[in-house]
Amino acid sequence: MARPGPEGGQYRPLTDEQVREIHRASLAVLETTGVLVENETALRLYREGGALVDGHRVRIPPAMVQAALKTVPHRVLLAGRSEADDIVLEGRRVYAGTGGSPTMILDAGADTPRPGTLQDLAMMARLADALAHCDFVVAPLYPTDVPREDVPVNRFYTCLRNTGKHVMGGVDSVAGARQVIRLGALLAGGEDRLRARPFISAITSWMVSPLRLDTEVTDILLEWCGHGLPVALSSAPMAGSTSPVTLAGTLVQLNAEQLSGIVLTQLARPGTPVLAGYIPGVADMKTGGYLGGAVEFGMMQAAAAQLAHFYGVPIYGSGGMSDAKIPDAQAGYEKMATFLLAAMGGCNYIHHAIGMVTNMSAVSMEQAVMDDEIVGMAMRVLRGIDITEETMAQEAIGRVGPGGHYLMDAHTVRHMRREFFYPRVADRQTRAMWEEDGKRDARARACERVAAVLAAHQPPAWPVDVDAAIRREFRIWLE
């Protein structure tokens, strides 16, 4: 049994006809403007696949896109170490998890972040393992106390050791990709078994918007595709600077970028499981800086989900970022807005949802605990209003009658636990009790909950014999 993954799709900012208009415009961009490819392997693949190659400019005809969409899987399994933690990306199912590769961590109650360590990553992964609404773990921190060349394998090792949930992350280099796959194969008992139940996957930010492939990351992408393991394409333009300022224009360009990537992966290895990674950011017109908490981000993310649904390709997206510097009120409302819109848009795999502060630049454990609650509320929305004879409660209404009350009715007891979302951090006491408890705000309460969760939670058992084999092969920095 996989994790639930309730259905989104209630929020549809585009009509079906508008989805087709954007699709046609993206195809036209690929055919007339094309993409810039300096990676020789990719250039060869595109040329052999039928693209018009002029120097480094690759123009992709619609037929190539159609062909790629025929082989790309519509359903992608991202396995947990046990089946209970599997997530199945398909249709409009929605999952949420951690994200980003910040190098900084904000300590409990602090207002200034510090460089993060491998030990911080271990704690963060363990917390993510414990949080009920966290479906997967995108390596939530980039450790600064590990030699650069050892980071990829140590990051995956540290996450896997501390969570049974699916682990995804960047792998830095082709060598890093090979090491991480080898690590996965050791744990799975062979690469075939890893392919059958891939509990690791890679993010490749192969696209530098607008429309230019990153040569090195494209090598990583092609290496990963060669193993047939799931990969998230990621392009993250900013409306107004690296994509058109209009939401529609950003969607057209971002969609073209994603289609060019899907084409490349299917040329490299037809049937490669791909997550189309639409990350539609916004440029701050006042400074040129990046905005992750903009409400338009959430709107575009939902529109991007509609495009992915149109193609039948699972979508990797973002929701729950904020431009706030600490877990404050701004963080709360920006996170809820962007996450809820992405979730109600039916975005399959929403990363950045749990633990990020100041967009992708830092992680915070108390923020993670609060975000878990935001995700829980949004997932409750997706579950919707159940309408049945039983839930419409005519019988109970008759039984209680005018002037009575429902508190002791069997119908109440039968439904009260499932019908409502029960928060763990939100304060619902009376003012007097809240005052007596020390007048603590949400952040202070969340800090307390982090400590309680970490004290109580143990991740799934770790195989000792395999650990020895891993340590023989790699320099593992985690104790």
Add this chain to the structure above:
Amino acid sequence: MADILQKIASKLYEGEDEEVAELVQQALDSGLTPKEILQDGLIAGMDQVGKDFKAGDLFVPEVLIAARAMHAGMNVLRPLLAASDSPTVGKYVIGTVKGDLHDIGKNLVKMMLEGAGFETVDLGTDVAPEAFVRAVQEHKPRIVGMSALLTTTMVNMKSTIDALQEAGLRDSVKIMVGGAPVTAAFAQQIGADAYAPDAATAVDVARKLA
């Protein structure tokens, strides 16, 4: 022997009122004393309910149906209990003050008090000061509880306290007030003895006053 007491406690916890009443009768038939059944069956079950409610594992409706089951068991036991064994911690007169028809909060407090062993006298809603006075004269309670939901009716709490004062009954009872607009400061200002912000706290406060 101990099995049936445990069963009474666990059926009470589950709120099975009819089963609790039957089990209490069976326990009596098997020779257990009313006091044993009360202490190690009913009260043991209710204590567990209280603990789990405080920990957040049980919700209000579950406490209420457990209290109802406690009541069902008590109805079987009461005629047989010696006065000294009675769990009644005291009589409690309760009502929503004049001009106010809101009663869910008042009912909740009443049911929780009964679960805790109080004998309650419910005067209902829109209860005039004179009606409170008459009830105190008739029932001689330890505590009088007043509820109001409206800022426009909470002033009638003061009128009621004044009426009890005039009737020379003020010092014979403790007075508790509660309801959405009521605060501890207001309670003090009108001369009440105590305030509780919710039904569960009301029980704790009442226990202290009684």
